[in-house]
Amino acid sequence: MHHLEIKNLSSSYGTEKVLQGVTLSADKGEVVSIIGPSGSGKSTLLRVLIGLTLPTAGDVFVAGEKIDYGGRKSVRSLRDKMSIVFQQYNLFQNMTVMGNVTIAPIKIKKRPRSEAKKHAAMLLDKVGMADKHDAYPEELSGGQQQRVAIARALATTPEILLLDEVTSALDPERVNEVLDTIRALTNEGITMLIVSHEMAFVREVSTRVAMMDQGQIIEYGAPNVIFDAPTEERTKKFVANILKH
């Protein structure tokens, strides 16, 4: 049984079909990266998975359990197991770093405050933000905010982590600190779905890579296959184009 299984998933914004029958699976602890040109539906796929955008057709199974995206209970239990990190960090501006990381464990998961704080301190240490517990998001650089956002996503101890172009909004010199953080997480048994334009990084950390175009996954395989010997014409073109830069 796959940890995450997506079958024929479709979604649209108005009349525009953004996802057209996406099928994809990931085993426990796998790091799956999704690459492809802008507007191919990569971010939408992650938004549908976490229940921010409704699917119009298809099924998603987490550990064999089918998700009912129209049902509050099902989505709640899904989000207990799945976290997302956004391109724009989406940290709560009215809370400190510590507040951001502990709010969900304390208020939503009802964990004891001291335990949540201890866990948060450990996570912040892991993402290299141990000295910024009391800072507010606006006092931090983009890279720092994104690392806090990763700690926040991990604070609810997710089994599946979605990373939506987490380095795209960053200054170039800040990209590596975030990639290093993610790299350190890849062998912790968390199943990860990464949407990224950082091809070298994708190639290095992924167990499998999915190439997406026009709302479909057109090729799915090991990184060396996708990057060195793609069979699809569009993958060849995309990879060649990206690697040129």
Add this chain to the structure above:
Amino acid sequence: MFERLLEEAPLFFSYPNLVFILEAMGRTLGMTVIGCTVGFVVGLMIAVLRRSTSRMLLPFRAIAIAYVETFRRIPFLVILFIVLFVIEPLMPGSSLFVIATVSVCLIATAFLSEVIRSGLESVPEQQIEGARTLNFNSLQMLLLVILPQSWKMILPPAAAFIVMFIKDTSLASQLGVIELTFAGKMLVNRGFSPVLGFGVILVCYFALSYPLSRFAAYLEKRLASS
């Protein structure tokens, strides 16, 4: 004229007159404070209601929108008369102060709900999505994320409205509520110089609204920097 003022002053500032003016000032302040407090609480509820997408609440949303859009467009004086003629037969013997205060509540609710609504809307969608993916329910989202971030957008215009509203309560004098303006009129009718009578009333209005404006300015500055 100046001599007349000096001559009248000791008579004007007699103890009964001062009590009379202070009582009137209390009514002006009372109408404003009660009206704006109720307006803030009910306005907040309306603003939250208007954000909800639940189908069950749709009829309530429609009523809320109709109420807000109507009452923001009716002059205060007209509302006063409407309330007077609606409440009189329903609850005969209601005091004019009650009628005026109800009117203030109605109009303050309509205006403040719009101020609060635009404040709530100023919180970026990303904040809400972040909260949703962490399993916040609607109430937690409102209390923990949206409200704490919207105060700085809500308080300055709300304070400006309240300061403005202190002046508008003078229209209640048309009903016969003895608030500041009406008190001034009565004193002048007793033969005191209008310059003295309304001059004192002017100072009273200033004393009510200036500290509030300063407080609003202080809040604005403090909130902007936090």
